[in-house]
Amino acid sequence: MTVQYKSAGSRKHPERQIEWTHNKYEKEFNNVITQAIKNINQQLFICVYDGKDINYDKVTSLSKSINERLLAFNDYIVELLFFGSGVKGIDNNKESLANATGSDAGKGVLRSRLVITKGSTQSLINKIDKANVSEFLYKGKDNTRDLQTFLNIINEIENMDKIDNKIDKLSSLNTPLLKTIKYILSSKITPYEKQVAIEKALIDYELDYFNRNMDSNEARYKILHSVYPKFKKAYDGLINEYKSNNYFKLKKLIKKLKSKSTNGNYYVDIDNDSKEFYNIVVVLIIMYLGSDKCISYSFSQLVNLLNSSTDDHKRTNIAINLGNKVIRLIKNITPCTPSTPITAYGEPGGKGEDNKLALLFSLNELRSLFTKLDDRGYYWLGDTLLHLIIDNCDIIVEEIVLPTNKVKDSYTILRFNEKFISDLTVGSVNLVQLPMLSQPREIDSKGNYFPYINTESTNLHLFEGRLIKSKYNVRDLTQGSELLYQGINYLNSMKFQINKLMLNFVLNEWDNKESKLFKGFNVYQPILEGDSKEIKMKKLSSNSKYHLYSNIINLASLYKDQEFYLPVFVDFRGRIYPLSNYLNYQGGDLARSLILFADCYSEKLNETGIECLNIYLANLAGYDKLPWNRRLSKVKGVVDEYLDSLRVSKVKYIEDNIDRITEPFQFMSIMYAKLYHIRNANTLISNPILFDASCSGIQHIASLTLEKELANNVNVISEAKSPKEELPQDFYSYALDKIRTRLLESDIVELRDIKLNRKMIKRSVMTIPYNISMAGIGEHLMEHFESNWVLKEKFIKIPGEATISGKEVNLNGSMYGNLTKIIYFVLTKELPSLKLLTDYFNGMIDIFSKLNLPVTWVTPSGLKISYTNMKFESTRIKANLLPSSNKTTIKLPTDSMDVMSMKRSFMPNFVHSLDAANVHLLLNSISMKCLPIYTIHDCFAGTPNNMLVLEKLVKEAFIEIYFKDEGYLNKLHKHFMEEILSATDTFNSNNNGDNIYVVNRMTKEVLRIPNLPTGYKDKNESINTFIKGLFNSKYFIG
Structure with a gap:
């Protein structure tokens, strides 16, 4: 080709001769500028993603530097071509250069059509194919992404600077309690000291609820100013009757009570002396608390009970729970005498007249009476406190509910008056709803559990030192195991943090009153007088979600700069639950999206991590029914479509696919993690990845009964040669x-x-x-x-x-x-295996009930569960300390078994105990590898790099339960046999066949012990097939 441009050399190397064809020049020029864009944008990316102080000015400054650097490259090229004359020389001699022809051509002189100036270079820069930048973005072939996407992503990061301004606008964070917590969290003290301060502040707040809130200038608390004097008057009216005439009436009751005691032990016939006994106990409790603390604590606990989405709001149950909470207060905190303020940790006080109550009946004597209380006593106390509150304000109202089923009786519920519900619900939290800032205290070898720093905090808000929460209708307590305690200690040691990027996203969406992600639940619906009952109920349901979301956002905003822990408890089946019912990893989509593992668990993604992050993103995008490899192939398209949609809005992709994306906030959380990794492969990721079991309950039944067809249909086993190409069974x-x-x-x-x-x-x-x-x-x-x-x-x-x-x-x-x-x-x-298993268990329950024995089983993790549903009998009761009290019906447990209830509920409780055992075994094995984890019963979360290890450990725990040795059902049957044979006599017969008969020692009835489900022994021989098939299954979880 003809040489069109020629350089005699540069300043530095004048002897160097360079000849250029037109094509070669354009190619070289474009290569230099393209490389400049890639290099400079790479520096910009690193700065943006590693920096803590990115703002608009910073981004503008960096963008400006891009142009300056590119123009510097232009100067270099000009110098190279034109003997170092530089840009200025070219500008000054533009006309003569443009007119040069003939022999001058090819001797360092440009033709007029390609004059190089700063202006022409800038124009060329602007026209460069922006896909060059996409090569840096995607690090892959055939991936294109334009520069506008890059700018959108930068803008997303820019907005993080405004997060504190958004949080400051949350009016719900301006409550006295949350202000106190915010102050403690911002203090320059250790996390341990912050936790101690918060625990004390919360108890002090509950004991001084009215004074704390009446000191606030907020309009929402003005109502408290008007109702408190009424509460105080009602309290004094009740107590003065017992204090007047030098405690005459109280002395009379105490004298009668002490007449039934020997050496400090009180012998009370509850059935005959209940009225006087309950009255003296309630009066003493109320007097020991004093008016301010009695009213404040009762009202604050009532607000907490009504705010709880998990508790029953029937008036009777609220009264019993409220009485129980106040009893706990008196048991665990040393109150002072009536006129002396009680503090959270009971500083002593009281002199002279104030000591008269203690001299008449000491606090320890009062506490000794608590062992005589059952639900009737708790109700008596709670009902009295409820009347002090409800009879003197319209904040909380009673409502009669008429059940649709005519067999059932009507009942009364308590609820907030619509006028005040928002004021008393948003921003209202108690200790167990808050994360812990220091690691929870460990369970000791005896199973005592006091996770909070102060023992009083645990006793007031939990189950008085028990890890395992009992069930009201189950007679016996579940016995824990060392393996369970070790697993809970490990789970409680998991450290978390708030996903700030998601919090920023959520705050923006919360302000969007048309949000499709919140489905209208981010807008409070005022209850109007003209609303029909149907509309009113819809609004109340909507507002309940509004309050839940608001409190989740409040806590995430408060704890956004803290690392924290989420202590758990265990139900009688062994299932694990976080104490907090707002911000926790077992909460809904919103709560889970805001929680990350702490930085100490973050990691640069390896190939496994990238694969698992992509799978989870595909699952959240709605492709979880596809084969594993097809899900992976979908990820590029999902990311491309999402980035394209950013031109319109940050949520357009989700809105367009809202029917498929069922957990939009978690989708965004993982999408952000994916984008972080795309921008910089060295980014450290700590997002939890969740793999869910498919039809968990059926998986356990299929494995328990060794039903191969059923196991295959719920992905317990697979015989596929290429599991990742196989469709998951549905x-x-x-x-x-x-x-x-x-x-x-x-x-x-x-x-x-x-x-x-x-x-x-x-x-x-x-x-x-x-x-x-x-x-x-x-x-x-x-x-x-x-x-x-x-x-x-x-x-x-x-x-x-x-x-x-x-x-x-x-x-x-x-x-x-x-x-x-x-x-x-x-x-x-x-489903024959299910029917046979149900019949087998029902037969066993019949035997145990006739022998008056609980149905017991030991789970594979060592828990001993004694399952006996008690029958309840109704009794009418009236707490008559106040004239406004009405008779009500409460149900008290009897010693009789409710066999029908046990048959209905045994299977779900039994299956749940097995999925809990799977978690306990998993926690034990994963603790040895020190990997991060949390669980949602049959859903397992870890960091991306560790998910395939987690999957393997889940399978190994499952094998330990069902496919090791003789199988769990065989072991269970032998346990049942031992329990029955120990309580019966053997019945000898010549025609027993395979059946075993026993004689009830009490009734002499001959009983046949049920055999294992038909065919189970034959299936037991196929255990190895199940083990092989389980390890081959790609969709057991995931």
């Missing part, structure tokens, strides 16, 4: 196909047209292990159908999406009953 679809087959065989024309869909039957299928009923199936289906009345007959409308014809089908009551009957038949009778 038990819901499997059950749906069976239901559709039965419907097509129906004699009823309308039923033959019904096909249902996976979503409609999912809830019923999920409850298969839990003794589902036909009535329960009918209720589950009605969540998707509508009902209409025609001439006093009720019809159920099946939508076109659930029919073969695509047309609506209307079923009368009889037809709908047949529909539920067919589904029930399929879900219970066509």
Whole structure:
């Protein structure tokens, strides 16, 4: 090619001759500038993502430096071509250079069409293909991403500077309590000292609720100014009756009580002396607390009880719980005499007249009476305190509920008045709803559990030193095990932090009143006088979500700069739950999206980490039903589409796919992690990755019974040669196909047209292990159908999406009953292993109940569970300290077993004890590897690099339960046999066959001990097949 441009050399090397063709020049010029863009943008990325102080000015300054550096490259090229004359020389001689022709061409003179100036270079820079930058962004082939995306991402980071301003706008953070916590968190003291301060501040706040809130200038607390004098007057009116005439009435009651004591032991006949006994106990408690503390603590605990989404709001239950909480206060904190302020840790006080109460009846004497109290005593105290509050204000109202089932009695619930609900709910927290700033105290070898720094904090808010929370209708306590205690200690040692990037995103979305992600629950719905009952109930339900989300956001905002712990407790089956019901990893989508493992667990992603991060992103994007490798292939498209959607808004991708993305906040959290890694492969990631078991309850039943077909359909085992290419089995679809087959065989024309869909039957299928009923199936289906009345007959409308014809089908009551009957038949009778197992357990329960023995079993992690559902009997009671008290019915436990209740509830509780054992064994093995973890029963979370190790350990724990030695069902059967044989006599018969008979020693009844389910012993020989199939299954979890 003809040489068009020639350089005699540069300043530094004038002897160097360089000849340029036109194409070579353009190629070289573009290469230099492209490389400059890539290098400078790479520096910008590193700065943005490693920096702590990125703001608009910083980004503008860096952007400006890009142009300056590129123009510097232009100067270098000009110097190279034109003997070092530089840009200025070219500008000054532009015209002569442009006119040069003939012999001058090719001797260092440019043709006019390609004059190099700063202006022309800047223009060329602006036209450079922006895909050059995308090569840095994606580090892969065939990936394109334009520079605008880069700018959008930078803007996302820029906005982090404004997060504190957004938090400051949260009015719910301005409550006196949250202000105190915020002050403590910002103090320059150790995390341990902060935790101690918060524990003390919370108890002091509850004991001084009215004074703390009445000192606030906020309008929301003005109501407290008007009601407190009424509470005080009511309190004094009650107590003065016992204090007047030198405590005359109180002395009389005490004298009568002490007449029934010997050496300090009180012998009280509760059935005959209950009225006087409960009255003296309640009066003494109220007097020892004093007016301010009695009113403040009772009111604050009532607010907490009504704010709890998990507690029953029936008035009777609230009264019992409130009485219980006040009893705990007196037991665990040393109060002072009536006129002396009580502090959280009971500084002594009181002289002269103040000591009269203690001289009449000491605090220790009062505490000794608490052992005589049952639910009647707790109710007596709680009802008295409720009347002091409810009779003197309209903040909390009583409402009679008429049940739809005429068999049941009406009952009264307590709720906040709509006028005050927002003021008393948002920003209201107690100790157990807060994360801990220091590691929880460990469980000791005896199972004593005091996770908080101060023992009083645990005793007031938990179960008085017990890790395992008992169930009200189960007679015996579950016995823990060393393996459980070690596992809980390890889980409690997990350290977490707030995902600030997600908090910023959430705060922006919270302010968006049209948010599709919050589905309207970020807007408070005021209750209007003209609202119908239906509208009112919808608004109350919506506001409940609003308060929940608001409190989650409040706590995340408070703790955004702290590392924290989330202590747990255990239910009687061994299942693990965080104490906090707001900000915790077992909460909903919003709460989980805001929680990261702490920085000490963060890691640069390896190949396994990248794969697991991508899988979880694909799962959250709605592709979890695809084969493993196809999910991985979807990730690039998901990221591309998301980045493209940023041109419109940060949430457009989610809004466009809202039907598929069921957990949008967690999707965003993992999308951000993915983008971080794309920008810089060395980024440290600490996002939890969650792998969920598929149909966990059925997995346990399939493994317990060694039912191979069932195990295959819930991904316990797989025989696939390429598991990652195999579709995951879907038990819901499997059950749906069976239901559709039965419907097509129906004699009823309308039923033959019904096909249902996976979503409609999912809830019923999920409850298969839990003794589902036909009535329960009918209720589950009605969540998707509508009902209409025609001439006093009720019809159920099946939508076109659930029919073969695509047309609506209307079923009368009889037809709908047949529909539920067919589904029930399929879900219970066509799964033979489930029916045989249920029959086996029901037979065992019959034997144990006739022997008056609890059904006991030892889980694979060593917990000993004694399961005896008690019958309850109703009794009428009236706490008559106040004239406004009414008679109410409370239920008290008896010594009799409720056999029907045990049969209904045994299977779900038994299965839950096994999935809990799986977690206990997992915690034990994972603690040896010191890996981060948390669990949501049958869902397992870890950091990306460790997820495949976690998956393997989950499987090994499962094998330990079901497929080791003789199998768990065999071990369980032997345990049942030992329990029965120890309480009976052997019955000898010549015709026993394989059956074993025993004689009830009390009734002399001959009882046949149930055999293991038919065929189980033969299946037991296939245990090795299950082990091999489990390790081969890619979708056991994930």
